[in-house]
Amino acid sequence: MASDATQQGQAAARTVLRLAVSLTCVAVAWQALTIGGPVFSWLFMNADWSELAAVRAERAGSFALLAAIPFLFTRFAKPAALVVFAWLLANATAQALVEPWLPALVIPAQAARWGAALALVFTRPQWLLRGAIALTFAAHGVEALYAHPLFVDYLIRGFGRVSLELGQPAAESMLLAIGVIDLLVAVLILLPKRLLPVALYMAAWGFLTALARMLFAGLEAWPDALIRVTNSAVPLTLALLWVRANRESGHA
Amino acid sequence: MPEQTKRAFFGNWIVVLVLLGAAGIGALTVLDRAEARDTSTREQAGLTALKGTVPAQWRIVWTENPATEAVISWTTADKPASAKLHYDTEARNGELPKYASTAAPETAGVYTDKKIKLHYHHARLTGLKPDTVYWFTIACDAQATRELHFRTAPEGDVDFKFLYGGDSRTNRGGRQAMNKRMRALLESDPAILCLVHGGDYVTDGDEMEEWVEWLSDHELTTTAGGRVLPVVPARGNHEAKGPQYDEIFCTPGDEGKNYYATRFGSQFLMINLNTEISAGGDQAVFLKDTLEANKALRWQCANYHRPAYPAVKKPGAALQHWVPLFEQFNLDVAFESDGHALKRTCAIRGGKPDETGVVYIGEGGLGVKQRTPDAERWYFQGGITASANHVQKVSVTKTEMKVESIGEDGSLLDTWTGKPRKRE
Numbered sequence: 172m173a174s175d176a177t178q179q180g181q182a183a184a185r186t187v188l189r190l191a192v193s194l195t196c197v198a199v200a201w202q203a204l205t206i207g208g209p210v211f212s213w214l215f216m217n218a219d220w221s222e223l224a225a226v227r228a229e230r231a232g233s234f235a236l237l238a239a240i241p242f243l244f245t246r247f248a249k250p251a252a253l254v255v256f257a258w259l260l261a262n263a264t265a266q267a268l269v270e271p272w273l274p275a276l277v278i279p280a281q282a283a284r285w286g287a288a289l290a291l292v293f294t295r296p297q298w299l300l301r302g303a304i305a306l307t308f309a310a311h312g313v314e315a316l317y318a319h320p321l322f323v324d325y326l327i328r329g330f331g332r333v334s335l336e337l338g339q340p341a342a343e344s345m346l347l348a349i350g351v352i353d354l355l356v357a358v359l360i361l362l363p364k365r366l367l368p369v370a371l372y373m374a375a376w377g378f379l380t381a382l383a384r385m386l387f388a389g390l391e392a393w394p395d396a397l398i399r400v401t402n403s404a405v406p407l408t409l410a411l412l413w414v415r416a417n418r419e420s421g422h423a
Numbered sequence: 424m425p426e427q428t429k430r431a432f433f434g435n436w437i438v439v440l441v442l443l444g445a446a447g448i449g450a451l452t453v454l455d456r457a458e459a460r461d462t463s464t465r466e467q468a469g470l471t472a473l474k475g476t477v478p479a480q481w482r483i484v485w486t487e488n489p490a491t492e493a494v495i496s497w498t499t500a501d502k503p504a505s506a507k508l509h510y511d512t513e514a515r516n517g518e519l520p521k522y523a524s525t526a527a528p529e530t531a532g533v534y535t536d537k538k539i540k541l542h543y544h545h546a547r548l549t550g551l552k553p554d555t556v557y558w559f560t561i562a563c564d565a566q567a568t569r570e571l572h573f574r575t576a577p578e579g580d581v582d583f584k585f586l587y588g589g590d591s592r593t594n595r596g597g598r599q600a601m602n603k604r605m606r607a608l609l610e611s612d613p614a615i616l617c618l619v620h621g622g623d624y625v626t627d628g629d630e631m632e633e634w635v636e637w638l639s640d641h642e643l644t645t646t647a648g649g650r651v652l653p654v655v656p657a658r659g660n661h662e663a664k665g666p667q668y669d670e671i672f673c674t675p676g677d678e679g680k681n682y683y684a685t686r687f688g689s690q691f692l693m694i695n696l697n698t699e700i701s702a703g704g705d706q707a708v709f710l711k712d713t714l715e716a717n718k719a720l721r722w723q724c725a726n727y728h729r730p731a732y733p734a735v736k737k738p739g740a741a742l743q744h745w746v747p748l749f750e751q752f753n754l755d756v757a758f759e760s761d762g763h764a765l766k767r768t769c770a771i772r773g774g775k776p777d778e779t780g781v782v783y784i785g786e787g788g789l790g791v792k793q794r795t796p797d798a799e800r801w802y803f804q805g806g807i808t809a810s811a812n813h814v815q816k817v818s819v820t821k822t823e824m825k826v827e828s829i830g831e832d833g834s835l836l837d838t839w840t841g842k843p844r845k846r847e
Contacts, residue, residue: 206797207735215794216593216626216791216792217626222792222794222795271660271663272660272663272699320699320701320702320740321740323701323703323704324701324702324703324704327703327704328703328743338705339701339703342701388743392737
């Protein structure tokens with residue numbers, strides 16, 4: 172039987188996850204309801220639905236996300252999390268179908284998002300969370316190695332904000348290093364040994380890269396940052412679980 | 424594991440699998456329906472068939488110097504033993520030996536595709552006379568096109584017109600209708616020089632099947648008298664991947680970059696940018712240098728795909744990296760596509776309405792299904808936005824630039840007129 176400390180750790184981790192999934196729901200729903208999301212785009216442009224029908228379908232999904240939030244904190248958390256997971260996965264799938272730039276990477280890149288929701292369904296989601304964040308970092312690592320144009324622009328603008336001029340070749344070189352590190356930590360997080368510094372690094376980097384959206388485009392880009400909250404919340408959850416578990420095994 | 428926990432565990436997984444299965448079946452059903460619909464709309468509309476070595480899908484690509492240079496391109500189903508462009512400043516009625524000049528394709532090859540094997544041919548013409556009608560016939564083996572012609576851009580300080588539009592993807596019927604509209608405009612107004620395209624020609628830029636349809640449909644812009652509408656292309660997000668865009672338009676603006684500036688006459692510059700690569704890197708340097716070097720010109724415009732001030736979606740990287748330069752150099756008009764709506768913003772400077780600012784026009788209406796735009800956005804106060812397929816006719820004179828938005832049925836949807844202004 173797990174000790175009180177471990178149970179407290181699990182409770183704290185679950186709370187972080189629930190909050191992160193809730194914030195993700197708000198951001199996804201906000202984007203869908205204000206500028207339209209990928210499900211709308213795919214239904215309207217690719218599946219030949221009428222604009223009204225596509226808007227209604229996406230609104231239904233968005234309201235389902237918002238409605239699910241309070242239930243995530245009740246005993247109905249599992250069915251609510253399943254609804255959120257299904258819609259987030261549908262979003263990722265639709266995004267992959269309409270995304271022209273490396274579409275195969277979209278679903279894994281968003282794995283932390285839909286994986287976090289799915290993790291709330293399970294009692295012991297540690298490996299699911301590890302797999303999800305590994306996929307997210309690996310996909311972003313590959314995008315960095317391909318010098319994703321937006322990443323190049325984030326770096327150039329980020330350096331520009333502190334009055335440092337960064338040329339495109341330098342930004343692309345930095346992305347090469349970032350890509351390699353992303354891939355490396357994606358592998359390390361999957362090792363059987365619980366590497367707390369890796370989880371903490373991923374949490375910090377996930378937070379910084381989510382924040383980069385607002386540094387780039389201003390406060391108006393808050394949904395872009397918030398939608399990526401699970402990129403830091405998932406490794407943070409792992410870190411919380413591992414801190415307690417490591418203490419436990421240390422005491423033992 | 425206790426029985427209750429085990430049951431809950433497997434129960435959860437069954438629900439997950441059922442959800443995934445249902446989503447998968449749903450997606451496949453809709454995809455199948457969409458595919459069937461797509462096939463049923465493949466009307467050929469009397470277009471030149473791709474058969475043997477018959478030269479088809481002709482197009483003229485203009486890049487930096489349309490007064491003296493042009494690339495004339497075409498497609499054949501099979502590889503011809505001989506391919507040649509015959510051209511002259513006099514009409515020769517297709518009698519090949521009478522043409523004063525010939526040009527062999529500078530580059531030729533097979534379009535990249537897994538299923539379709541078609542051949543492209545690009546003949547580059549240089550040293551042309553400005554503001555001159557060139558008559559030409561494309562001959563491959565024993566097959567030849569009818570005699571076609573185009574007018575080179577003027578060189579001096581003269582009046583001219585051009586068309587602007589983007590997003591001719593996904594809806595073939597709409598694209599064909601808009602191509603016919605452009606042909607009607609070209610027939611009724613010979614002062615129109617070309618079409619400046621804002622990108623998103625097709626849905627999947629690495630699927631040659633879609634490009635084949637676009638290329639065939641482009642023939643609908645050729646007038647009954649054989650006048651071809653040259654294209655000044657920009658890359659859209661749906662052509663972001665794959666080499667097909669370069670194979671079709673003969674790599675406008677260098678491989679991997681696809682940005683360049685087009686000079687019409689002595690006083691007008693169109694800067695064609697690529698929103699599918701870094702906006703803030705080398706391209707921003709190019710933009711600044713080009714604006715700086717040409718600030719003495721009366722008119723400066725830009726053409727690119729993802730908008731800085733969108734009618735539908737969120738802004739692209741142009742807002743952060745290009746708009747400050749547009750405002751610094753008092754750009755006259757930024758032509759934008761991507762949103763699938765008609766728009767004209769108010770003049771904007773520093774993120775606010777300002778009469779001295781830059782006007783953003785376009786959003787893509789060359790046939791793509793139109794969306795309902797967000798008319799409440801602040802930059803449409805004093806501007807307009809609507810859901811309507813359209814093309815812009817831009818008339819440039821010494822004293823004004825007039826941009827008319829024309830609907831699929833020929834109706835006038837909007838007019839904006841700008842005056843020359845001082846630059847930095």
